[in-house]
Amino acid sequence: MTGKMTVVEGSYAVAHAVKICRPNVISAYPITPQTHIVEDLSQFMADGEIPNCEYINVESEFSAISTLVGASAVGARTYSSTTSQGLELMHEVLFNVSGMRLPIVMTVANRAVSAPINIWNDHQDSISQRDTGWMQLYAEDPQEAADMTAQAYRVAEDKDIMLPAMVCMDGFILSHVYEPVILLEQELTDEYLPGFEPEHILDPAKPKTFGAFADPSTYTEFRYLQQKGMDAALEKIENAADDFNKIFGRYYGGLIDTYEAEDAEILLFAMGSVVGTIKDVIDRARTEGVKVGLVKVRAFRPFPVEAIRKVVKDASVIVTLDKNISLGLNEGALCTEVKSCLYNTDINIPVIGFLLGHGGRDIPRRNIRMIIDKAKQVIRSGVTIESEYADLRGELI
Amino acid sequence: MSRLAPGHRGCAGCCDAMAANFVLEAIGDDAIVINPTGCLEVMTTPYPESAWEVPWIHSLFENAAAVATGVEAALRALGRKGDTKVVAMGGDGGTLDIGMQAISGAFERGDDITYVCIDNEAYMNTGVQRSGATPFNASTTTSPPGSQSFGNPRPKKNMPAIMAAHGSPYVATTSISYPKEMMRKVKKAVGIEGPTYIHAHAPCTTGWRFDTSKTVEIGKLAVETALWPMYEQEEGEITKVRKVKQPKPVEDYLKAQGRFKHLFTMEGGDEAIAKIQAIADWNIKHYGLE
Numbered sequence: 252m253t254g255k256m257t258v259v260e261g262s263y264a265v266a267h268a269v270k271i272c273r274p275n276v277i278s279a280y281p282i283t284p285q286t287h288i289v290e291d292l293s294q295f296m297a298d299g300e301i302p303n304c305e306y307i308n309v310e311s312e313f314s315a316i317s318t319l320v321g322a323s324a325v326g327a328r329t330y331s332s333t334t335s336q337g338l339e340l341m342h343e344v345l346f347n348v349s350g351m352r353l354p355i356v357m358t359v360a361n362r363a364v365s366a367p368i369n370i371w372n373d374h375q376d377s378i379s380q381r382d383t384g385w386m387q388l389y390a391e392d393p394q395e396a397a398d399m400t401a402q403a404y405r406v407a408e409d410k411d412i413m414l415p416a417m418v419c420m421d422g423f424i425l426s427h428v429y430e431p432v433i434l435l436e437q438e439l440t441d442e443y444l445p446g447f448e449p450e451h452i453l454d455p456a457k458p459k460t461f462g463a464f465a466d467p468s469t470y471t472e473f474r475y476l477q478q479k480g481m482d483a484a485l486e487k488i489e490n491a492a493d494d495f496n497k498i499f500g501r502y503y504g505g506l507i508d509t510y511e512a513e514d515a516e517i518l519l520f521a522m523g524s525v526v527g528t529i530k531d532v533i534d535r536a537r538t539e540g541v542k543v544g545l546v547k548v549r550a551f552r553p554f555p556v557e558a559i560r561k562v563v564k565d566a567s568v569i570v571t572l573d574k575n576i577s578l579g580l581n582e583g584a585l586c587t588e589v590k591s592c593l594y595n596t597d598i599n600i601p602v603i604g605f606l607l608g609h610g611g612r613d614i615p616r617r618n619i620r621m622i623i624d625k626a627k628q629v630i631r632s633g634v635t636i637e638s639e640y641a642d643l644r645g646e647l648i
Numbered sequence: 649m650s651r652l653a654p655g656h657r658g659c660a661g662c663c664d665a666m667a668a669n670f671v672l673e674a675i676g677d678d679a680i681v682i683n684p685t686g687c688l689e690v691m692t693t694p695y696p697e698s699a700w701e702v703p704w705i706h707s708l709f710e711n712a713a714a715v716a717t718g719v720e721a722a723l724r725a726l727g728r729k730g731d732t733k734v735v736a737m738g739g740d741g742g743t744l745d746i747g748m749q750a751i752s753g754a755f756e757r758g759d760d761i762t763y764v765c766i767d768n769e770a771y772m773n774t775g776v777q778r779s780g781a782t783p784f785n786a787s788t789t790t791s792p793p794g795s796q797s798f799g800n801p802r803p804k805k806n807m808p809a810i811m812a813a814h815g816s817p818y819v820a821t822t823s824i825s826y827p828k829e830m831m832r833k834v835k836k837a838v839g840i841e842g843p844t845y846i847h848a849h850a851p852c853t854t855g856w857r858f859d860t861s862k863t864v865e866i867g868k869l870a871v872e873t874a875l876w877p878m879y880e881q882e883e884g885e886i887t888k889v890r891k892v893k894q895p896k897p898v899e900d901y902l903k904a905q906g907r908f909k910h911l912f913t914m915e916g917g918d919e920a921i922a923k924i925q926a927i928a929d930w931n932i933k934h935y936g937l938e
Contacts, residue, residue, distance in 0.1 A: 253750040259710055275722060275725040275726060276718060276721050276722050276725055278718065278721075303725050303726065303727070304725055305721040305722070305725045307717060307718070307721055307725055308756070308757070309714065309717075309753055309757075310749060310750075310752065310753030310756070311749060311753070312712070312748070313710070313711065313749070313852055314711065314714035314717075314749070314753050317707060317708070317711035317715050317718065317750065318714045318715065318717045318718030319707065319718055319719065320705075320707045320711070320715050321682065321707070321715035321717065321718030321719035321720075321721075321722065322715070322719065322721055322722035322725075323718075323722075324705050324719070325680075325718075325719050325722035325723055325726065326722065326726060327718075327721075327722035329718075329722075329724060343708060344708060344711065347708055351707075363896060379848035380692075387823050419751050452927060453680050453704075453705060453719060454728075455677060455678045455679060455680065455702060455703055455732055457703075458700065458701055458702050459702075459703055459704075459707070460693055460698035460700050460701045460704050460705075461704065461705040462693075462705050462706035462707055463693035463694070463695040463696070463698060463706070464689065464690050464693050464694050464695060464706075465695045466694065466695075471697070478851035500885075532865070549877050554823070614748075
């Protein structure tokens with residue numbers, strides 16, 4: 252581990268990382284709890300700390316991401332940040348960005364979606380953008396969110412990938428927490444992250460057409476090639492994490508990370524800040540002889556199918572924890588995706604899902620412990636739970 | 649004179665192709681063009697072909713102005729701005745309806761872009777549905793005349809006035825029927841720093857229902873009847889107006905187009921036409937056309 256620790260807000264750690272990644276165009280619209288990131292970036296701009304960069308104060312999230320379409324096509328390294336309603340407003344443009352193979356990086360300070368309006372954390376906003384063709388990486392703490400920003404640029408701008416990436420950090424829980432963080436060093440980051448030099452740009456010296464009309468005879472191949480980019484990202488995300496470790500001495504896993512997973516009978520799956528709470532509960536449960544472990548999913552898109560198949564094979568029960576729900580299916584996205592990647596294999600392990608922490612509801616350790624106890628029952632007496640809320644207040648219904 | 653390469657899929661007598669040619673002629677090669685979704689985009693870029701010989705980008709229907717902002721900002725950030733002109737060119741729907749928020753944002757911010765609205769007064773690409781630029785009493789597929797209606801119930805949104813109200817240093821109305829004038833205005837617009845706006849009236853042969861040989865003629869009639877006033881507005885002040893000596897009656901313009909045909913056959917059509925004449929009369933007075 253290199254570098255000096257300073258206590259900063261999570262948003263500052265990320266804003267600082269963005270600055271160190273040398274963006275050329277930043278465009279954003281304020282929305283809680285993303286605001287501190289863009290305020291910090293605005294201050295960096297006001298103080299002349301980001302060279303060769305323009306910051307655009309737009310009139311909506313729709314225009315925030317649209318301005319970056321133009322900027323990225325010109326060859327600029329681009330950045331935005333948003334959450335919740337802002338991300339939903341961007342939805343149409345998100346498809347456009349990935350279809351045009353523009354490697355924009357955006358921090359999502361994850362927040363619930365309206366109605367009812369709620370400004371606190373869950374993952375419904377980014378999960379709802381699952382099929383837009385963006386890579387999605389989920390950070391556990393502010394340090395990882397900052398470091399993941401540099402990793403995201405490196406993967407997104409790789410010529411074999413050229414796809415946009417969301418770095419997802421839990422709103423408030425990570426964006427507003429003050430923690431000791433090693434801020435990214437300019438010299439090391441320059442070594443890690445090369446300049447952005449795309450093959451195709453808008454340039455009057457060599458005119459090119461971007462965003463042409465594709466009819467049924469050509470459309471399918473554009474989509475196929477986007478998936479090929481996602482396929483290539485699987486390995487490059489692992490490489491980006493390994494190379495980051497070599498230069499900075501920090502590692503959080505590649506596509507996934509594991510904790511006490513090797514001999515685990517009960518294997519929990521989760522994303523984001525709840526991972527820290529789960530690790531605490533696992534430590535306690537282990538002292539009581541409960542064989543429980545964790546798979547932290549860092550990359551939700553591309554989804555690490557092979558890595559998951561490999562890591563779960565000796566478990567007796569898989570338990571997913573989701574801060575989102577697919578209404579009408581009564582499952583969170585991790586539950587559905589983990590199940591789907593075990594089908595058509597010789598792995599036959601029950602998967603049960605728990606929904607929790609929606610709209611910022613606190614996730615105390617006792618809830619995780621209760622989930623582990625329910626998983627033990629499944630091992631003893633088979634699947635009695637498919638997917639259910641772990642923190643429902645029955646008295647309100 | 650053809651900057652837009654031949655082989656595009658525009659209709660015979662297409663106003664968009666003419667407008668694009670005039671704009672490209674005026675701005676030259678050192679330019680980047682942004683197009684929202686619409687006829688012009690669809691007919692010029694059937695992958696893998698493109699009629700554009702300048703760098704060109706299409707993103708979505710409602711965000712051309714924002715994309716232009718990003719293009720301009722990136723050129724500056726990367727030290728590549730030089731004399732490169734950033735020009736967005738879109739239809740009336742993509743400009744003053746669904747694209748209104750983005751263009752308002754760009755003009756409020758004072759971004760150094762030129763926006764050209766090619767106004768053919770309805771959603772032509774999707775089959776002639778009404779837009780906020782469709783004129784009073786025009787028939788479209790979503791504003792058809794019937795026993796309870798003479799067609800579109802509202803006058804055109806005054807988009808040039810709205811853009812001038814943003815503090816734009818240069819707003820001009822023009823028409824594809826006056827190529828030299830249109831090119832002069834576009835050239836002037838791209839030469840001025842800040843957000844400049846050109847609103848070009850553009851008769852559509854299929855949507856307005858006239859013979860493909862009549863595009864220019866119809867556009868001239870709009871100006872000669874004072875239904876399309878042509879003027880320049882600099883820093884908020886109207887500085888130049890194209891005078892219309894002895895304006896023709898609006899019937900001359902209306903009867904030449906299928907979209908107004910119903911006004912000449914329906915009961916009460918005379919009154920409906922009189923209301924359109926009143927719009928022309930207001931233009932004459934308001935803009936000092938005589």
